[in-house]
Amino acid sequence: MSDNLTALETMLPRLADGLLVTLQLTVGGATLAFVIAVALGLAARHHSTVVRGPARVLIEFFRGTSLLVQLFWLFYVMPQLGLTLSSLFTGVLALGLNYGAYGAEVVRGAINSVPKGQWEAAVALSLSPVRRMRKVIWPQAWAIMIPSLSNLAVMLLKGTAVAYVILMHDITFVTEQLRQRTNDTFFSYGVGMVMYFAIAYLIVLLANALEIRAKNRLGTGPPLRDVFRPRDPAAHAGEVT
Secondary structure, eight states: OHHHHHHHHHHHHHHHHHHHHHHHHHHHHHHHHHHHHHHHHHHTTOSOHHHHHHHHHHHHHHHHSOHHHHHHIIIIIGGGGTOOOOHHHHHHHHHHHHHHHHHHHHHHHHHHHSOHHHHHHHHHTTOOHHHIIIIIIHHHHHHHHHHHHHHHHHHHHHHGGGGGGGTOOOHHHHHHHHHHHHOOHHHHHHHHHHHHHHHHHHHHHHHHHHHHHHHHHTTOOOOGGGGGSOOOHHHHTTSOO
16 A cells, blocks of 8 residues: 555656646536537527527537547547647537537526516517526526536536547546556546546536525525535426426
8 A cells, every 4th residue: 555655646746737637628628518508509499490400400410429539530530631639629629519519408498497477578678689688588597507517517527538539648547557557456546536526526516606696696595605515406306397
C-alpha cells in the first residue's frame, strides 16, 4: 500500500493535468450542449416545417449515432476533407453536439409542460411571442428542465472518459498510467472513480442551487439550504410530460 501511495504522490502533477483536461471538456461541452439544446428545442416545436424539419433531423442524427464514432469522424476523418481540429476543440464539439441533441428534447418537453392557461394568459396580455417566451413561459420551463439537464451534465462528464481516443490526457488516461506504474487496478481506478464522483457531486449541488433559485423566483421554492439535501422524487413527479 505504501508503494501505491508513493506512486500516487509522484503522479499528482499528472493527475492534476488530467483533472484540468476533464474539467475543460465538461464545462466547454456542457456550455455548448446547453446552447444547442435551447436552439434545437425551440426550433423543434416551431410551427413552420422549414424550421422544425431540419431541427428534428439534427436531433435524431446526433442522438442516433455513437459519441465515439462522432469523435473519430471529427478528429480523424475531417482532416482528410481538409479540416483539422485540435483535440480539445474536437472533444468539446462532439460532446456539445451529442448531449445537446438529448438536451433539446428536455427543453422541448419542459416548454410543452407549462400549463396551457399560462400560454393563454400571455396571449391575453398581448405580449409578443419573444416576450411571451422570455417573461412567462421560459421561467416556468427552466425550473422544470433543470433536474433533467443536470442528469445530462453528469452523463456528459462520464462521456469525457472516451477522450483518450483523440489523444487527450484526461483523468481516465492518467488513471491508466497509474495502474501501469502500481500494477494495482483496484487502487488506480479507485482514485479515478473518486475524482469523477467529486466532479459529479459538484454538478449536482450546482443544479440543486439553480433549481431552488428558479423555483424561488416563481414563489414555489424551498430554502437555499436545501441544496445539500437529496431531491424528493415525489416532489418532481409529473413535472415533465
